Amino acid sequence: MLQLLSQRADVWGEIRLVASKRSAGKKLRVRGEDVLVHALSEKVFDGVDVAMFDVPDDVAREWAPIAVSRGAVVVDNSGAFRMDPDVPLVVPEVNAGTVRNRPLGIVSNPNCTTLTMMDALGALHARWSLESVVVASYQAASGAGQVGVDRLYDELEVVAGDRTLGTVAGDVRRAVEDKLGETGSPFAAPLALNVVPWAGSAQDGGWTSEELKVRNESRKILGLPDLKVSATCVRVPVVTTHSLVVHATFAEQVSVEEARTTLVQAPTVVVIDDPGSGDFPTPVDVVGADPTFVGRIRQALDFPNTLELFVCGDNLRKGAALNAAQIAELLAEELTTT
Numbered sequence: 001m002l003q004l005l006s007q008r009a010d011v012w013g014e015i016r017l018v019a020s021k022r023s024a025g026k027k028l029r030v031r032g033e034d035v036l037v038h039a040l041s042e043k044v045f046d047g048v049d050v051a052m053f054d055v056p057d058d059v060a061r062e063w064a065p066i067a068v069s070r071g072a073v074v075v076d077n078s079g080a081f082r083m084d085p086d087v088p089l090v091v092p093e094v095n096a097g098t099v100r101n102r103p104l105g106i107v108s109n110p111n112c113t114t115l116t117m118m119d120a121l122g123a124l125h126a127r128w129s130l131e132s133v134v135v136a137s138y139q140a141a142s143g144a145g146q147v148g149v150d151r152l153y154d155e156l157e158v159v160a161g162d163r164t165l166g167t168v169a170g171d172v173r174r175a176v177e178d179k180l181g182e183t184g185s186p187f188a189a190p191l192a193l194n195v196v197p198w199a200g201s202a203q204d205g206g207w208t209s210e211e212l213k214v215r216n217e218s219r220k221i222l223g224l225p226d227l228k229v230s231a232t233c234v235r236v237p238v239v240t241t242h243s244l245v246v247h248a249t250f251a252e253q254v255s256v257e258e259a260r261t262t263l264v265q266a267p268t269v270v271v272i273d274d275p276g277s278g279d280f281p282t283p284v285d286v287v288g289a290d291p292t293f294v295g296r297i298r299q300a301l302d303f304p305n306t307l308e309l310f311v312c313g314d315n316l317r318k319g320a321a322l323n324a325a326q327i328a329e330l331l332a333e334e335l336t337t338t
């Protein structure tokens, strides 16, 4: 977030940094300057127009209303308010107008997995009505935070150099658990040399919280409360950048060429789709970039109104900080023109 605020058009006056007592007193670099970190308190929000929250759900639930009561509009990156009907859930390329309808003074930033496909799907939906989406995610370790990144690198160190690992059931798990212990991983199974079909917490019916977020948030952002959505969320040994396989069905047949043109024309989407030359998006080529990258665009052979897409997006940028910064910029524009 600090890097993005330093790189984007500077629409801000003071940027005040706020954190828990543990970090208060540190200095962090923003816009080329060292800025003091203040401890969280009610008074720290006084004079703040836009408060960008990147905290756990319970902290957001407690402190967002306090920031609003001190005069700020909150942009919240947690899951605390996303499905509240009085809180807009905003992707500027898709539903920027909803940001003005915020009776609680809070605007929510979607989950990174939903965000990875939203500007591409939004562009296609605006042209051909979307009827259903079936998604499989390939989620990076950094979706689970720094602890996830550290765990992935630690596991990779354990398995590096042993060319026998991954050939006998349980050998990778034993190697990882022998070195790193049986607890302490944010992942439900070893991630090195593996894929793990689980992200988030357990919900009714065998679903995970992450899968339900993809369904519920997509419906809200696209303004399609009855959109049929089914997601399976999978963690893969990638550091940063989520990928999604999207099976999107529209009200009418969509030609691949027209879909490609629509995606090419979408300002924040980049199409890389020449598989014959080995050109398609992959996380290691996309990480650190702002746009959503789309490739492998195909007409589903047995589903006439359905396109298959492979989508990659940096889960820390568009999937989190960038989208939040874009929302804050919408608010800044509104506050300076009204």
Ligand code: 2RA
Pocket: 111, 112, 113, 139, 140, 142, 143, 144, 199, 200, 210
């Ligand atoms: C994950 N989507 O990747 C979550 C983070 N918000 O774990």
